[in-house]
Amino acid sequence: MIPHILLATAVALSYVAAIRINIPVLLRAADRSDPAVIRYRMTRILFLCVFLFVTLPLILLYGLNSYELPWEVIKQFGIVPGYTVNGDFGEDSVNVLRYIGIMCVLYMGPIAHYIFNESQSVLNDFFFSFLVLTGVRDHIFAPITEEFVYRAGVIATLKPVLTNSQIMRWLPALFGLAHVHHGYNLFYNEGHPLGFTLLNVGFQLIYTSIFGLLANKVFLDTGCNLWCAIAVHVICNLLGFPSFEMRSTHPRWFIIYCSLLCTGLYLFYILL
Template identity: 30%
Template sequence: MLQEPNETMQVMAPLISFDTLAVHEGVIACFILAVAFVGSLYLAPTNKPRDDPETIRWRMLLTGIVTISSPFYLLLWADRTTTEQGAELHHVLGIKTDGILTAIILPLLLTIVLYAGVIIHTLMAFASQSNSVLMHFNAYRLSFCLEICLRNYFVAPFVEEFVFRACMLPMLTASMGKWIGVLVCPLFFGVAHLHHLVEWYRWRQRPLVHALLITTVQFCYTSLFGLYSAFLFIRTGHLTSPVVSHMFCNFMGLPDIDTLIRSKYSMLLWTLYVCGLLGFLSLLVPLTDPSLYYL
């Protein structure tokens, strides 16, 4: 006769931590992951510009493979543990359901506040039928190419946040401290965009100095966004938060500074941009309070 167990047996997922990861190991691990991600873009068997549909399809496939593989790579650097400092892999990656609606709504609202000036500027352009702003809007947000839409607004935000935030931040914050890790992590994201120099110089035929300038500006704003995104991930504990913010930022693009300067409402628009920035900074900490996300 079989004896029934006295306690319900539960299969627990292994807990992991990065408590023994040294600073140089965390940096090396993230560097390898960044190189793998960017390197995969150039494994595509096509010799066409980055916005060509065939190039986009291949790059989405290849970066998707790196993204799927990255959690297993993460485990290579992790320690198995039974201590309270450990967590299940999906929690480490910010994949959870508790507080998911809050993790979508509040960070998105916060990002909308940051873009308040851009949004009002665009609405004013629609009302006045300003050709320059409408062309800017159509060119950077409402592309009719399915592949570009998929890449810019869905695939890129997810795979980049998964690899550069969910997989890198746990290693960096464990090895060098939470806030230093948040400051260092965006640098990998910014550097990962330097390869766009090839696109500007080779395919768009820009002079080398001009291509370098554009790439430098891109490094700066991608690093700044990476800082914001890393902050969201750490404060909310959700991968969803930086992903939805990334989607919205890609949709809005950068402000059209040239039109902003030449507009007859320039002073009003500058005021709106500044108010949006001040509103964003004032709400940044309250709307990312970890208690709102069940942390």
């Protein structure tokens, strides 16, 4: 068991290491949204994912004797709909749509707020969310690569030695800790006070750990369908944490908005 846990930890930490170790001098003080930084990090992460896709099945197969065939590991990755543990293309496809719907239920408050108050900028928002470099990073590249590493890679490593419930308990904290490095950027690169940085890191640790719990459940409940976890991740990154800024500008709408948030949360719990 210990070799599997150590390997899973190494896989999880590799994502942070890829963007934090051996940074070119010219990029060390640059903002994370600098195009050069984004391209550098995306290139490193892409190489990491290819490396893990090739080497992890071999390590699990020949080094740890956890699987009989390399294709069994690929199934655990859940990259190809229909070629998952579930093994049904139709069900895999329906599950992706199902979890998109469930996430829309959870976010019914922010979605309603957007439709009634900000929908006039939908084309502009779509452009900046999916077609510019920062949007591609946040809403396409990061969800796909993070889910491959933290869901497909780590869970495929742990499944031979841990039950699903044990994975659910242990893994979310690891995913949350992997985001703590953002505090370094806030404190050293952006110059925020230590108190603000610690508060931000603490909130992000809790938020990402909760998301990790959700993504693990989705991934495991769907027979290791990676695209379900990716869809959930995209929606969470896109809509983020609910905003309450309309409390002073639209007090009546704020009451409806909060009601929708509570309703969405309740229905989400029921549907999940």
